[in-house]
Amino acid sequence: MFDLEDNIRAWRQAVTELFARHVECVDELESHIREEFDRLIASGISPQDAWQTALGRLGDPRKIADDLATLDRSAWLPAWVAWIVLALSLVGVLWSLTTRGTRPLLASHVLFVCCGYLSALALGLLGTWVALTHAVGSGSTQRNVAFRKAGGHLARTAVLTTGVAVLLGAIWSHANLGHWWAWQPVEIGGACVLTWIGVVAYVFGSRRTDGPMMMVTAITGSLVVSVSWFGPQLLKPAHSYGSPSTLFGGLLGCFLLIETLAVALAVLPPGSLRMSHATPP
């Protein structure tokens, strides 16, 4: 005597391992088989035949599992690049702090500053890439969806870590200099970065913002970070990291120019700079 529940149980046991990373899909496929089974039974087919037919129409579970597995690998490549560059940079900063023997409080502050600022810079470069593809390619909602997702993660990371960095900086300043806040250029810079990336995080989290607005705020974020982070070093060489030089100022100027151009690309209509192919005579 055919027992549907026994067959469903056996089927689930057979396919569960295939869908290890998409367990919920097994429930969904089971629901589908049950629907088809009921329909076939209602059409007068025997339960055994209905079961075999329903499974046959569903297709090979391995193929379905393979298709689902491609989702795990289909993350947006530029976002992966941004995260990898960010991670490598932080490893470099950590290594540098460790080898210098920096005190824990200051080292934590510097690490959080780097994490927050580099996240905002990575987001700005991601925005630059999207602005470039937007100008020379075409408007793409799918790309904007991927940008919103990756950018939202980076922006929230930047807000959180910069907030902690500002707090740790104030504690360090109080312990070593006797004041929490002194309106020094680096402190004003930190406040500017925190405010602006807060705006960026809001823009990426809001459903009412579009692709160009995300690009503009992200790229502007990298401008704010670069001026806030590296600008004070050109004014006053009072920090352990870097020193003012014409080369440094020139590089910063080039970066600001490129990012400003990227803002201009972001506000152009999609495909404005696309090369038109000449038709042969």
Place this chain on the structure above:
Amino acid sequence: MKLAKDLVAASAAPLVLSILESGESYGYEIIRRVRELSGGQMRWTDGMLYPVLHRLEAQGAITSRWKSALETGRRRKYYALKREGRKVLEEHKAQWRLVNGALAAMWS
């Protein structure tokens, strides 16, 4: 008529999004609608729909929730179009109209 595999794959997302444009639905019902709309000419292997749905959900075009059907009490995963999904659908429509227009012009 048997449609080429590539054409079936390329049309899957716009078909799903178009069906969801008229309201939330679940996998089995979506496949039934595709068969109905194509007069039975388009016959997907049922299982191929689910990776398409999950991909669209991962892209932020659609959203899903489990709920029990009123008539049977059976739990089904219902999918609905999001605002981003409507934009994606508009892009698909523009692209398919372009292809359709070009082919129609050449074959008329």
